[in-house]
Amino acid sequence: MLDMKYLRNNLQEITKKLEHRGEDLSDLDRFSDLDEKRRGLIVETEKLKSKRNEVSKKIPLLKKEGKDVQPVIAEMREVGDNIAELDQQLREIEEQLQQVMLSIPNIPHESVPVGEDEEDNVEVRKWGEISEFDFEVKPHWDLGTDLGILDFERAAKVTGSRFVFYKGLGARLERALWNFMMDYHAEHHGYEEMLPPYIVNRTSLTGTGQLPKFAEDAFHIEEWDYYLIPTAEVPVTNYHGQEILSEEDLPQKYVAYSGCFRSEAGSAGRDTRGLIRQHQFNKVELVQFVKPEDSYEALEQLTGHAEKILQLLKLPYRVMSMCTGDLGFTASKKYDIEVWVPNQNTYREISSCSNFEDFQARRASIRFRRGAKGKPEFVHTLNGSGLAIGRTIVAILENYQQEDGSIVVPEVLRPYMGGLKVIK
């Protein structure tokens, strides 16, 4: 959510900045009208309330003097009715205004490349050598199925499409990966470990920006009005919702492991096979709360933390800076890290690292105070996958495959796999 005062005073400029976002901006047009109405009503209603307070205070005194207070009370009753009516109007306007504010996307940072869609994203850097295979590479779903470590068919039977069973060494590999990632970020990058709830309420999902606009992407538990989390970003960012942190608390860095649940509405037909696009997957997520002046430095660091995992796994990747049209609704700036997937002969997203500036903080009301007496200010929030585990499995299976269909276990994972060197 943007700052209303800032929006009011810079409407033209902000509209211009949002134009390249490829988001629906129709709500922006309603802002000025609603904003003016709101403030007009507030002035009117407060004037009346002030009068009511003043007179109400006098009534007991008049009574004491033995005066007839009935006429005054009658008058105030009318004032009260008036207030109730105006308040009702105000409530309706504020509700509409709130919806408008929640539907306006974040402003892109000046360093974000202007562009329409993913074609215009800019490659920032590349790491690792793409390995040459002297045999025909197999897709990870064949490798996994043949080795008996992934079972898509039975998952389809038990649940439906876009689900999977990890089995045997596949399950072990998944577990090794999240243990390795959690350990590494906690021990070397200074993050505090967290295991969050997988189910959150509407307020939390609004706080991080998935609601109200993207309701169809989430799994909803109607009876409770709860949602399955699409990412640990939601519970972990909202962990400090409605709080005022002290300056010493910042930066606050958490690394969280969780399951993630996405309906993948609108992705029918895309990546229908394999682990790339599932309704449920596991992810290690990095979340930071920082002072505003530190957030862009923090974005670089956080992206580096995610990259480090790929480097240790020796998986080739590139870092893309998302252009204005591909930024998503909530980010001011976003890097996608894309890992090399041999069977597809291309790079695929494995991590997304974003700086939201105060966009989420304002929605979720996450603030901090400088010193003991500072005015509360909004923190800046950031997050990034460190990494998506399912897609890491894809990359490992495909990049580490051998001609006989066996998989070499990346060295850093071997301690987590009981010393195993090859899955065969």
Add this chain to the structure above:
RNA sequence: GGAGGUAUACCCAAGUCUGGCUGAAGGGGUCGGUCUUGAAAACCGAAAGGGGUGUCAAAGCCCGCGGGGGUUCGAAUCCCUCUACCUCCUCCA
């Protein structure tokens, strides 16, 4: 699931029965000082919540006593409702 209880500011805590000088006491803590080699203690003093409106800035005004409604001229106080927490019982991984 059954019975009862609690929710006031950074923390503790009065006020709620009996609505109105409560402009939300009083502590603790915080900050400054006295004393001390330094600290603690004691004493003296100070500042102190959040949001909105307004304005160049301010003053002022409005709203805040878990959230949301309502009654009333007037609500921390009365009514309804929701939520969280606590105690006991029941059930349960």
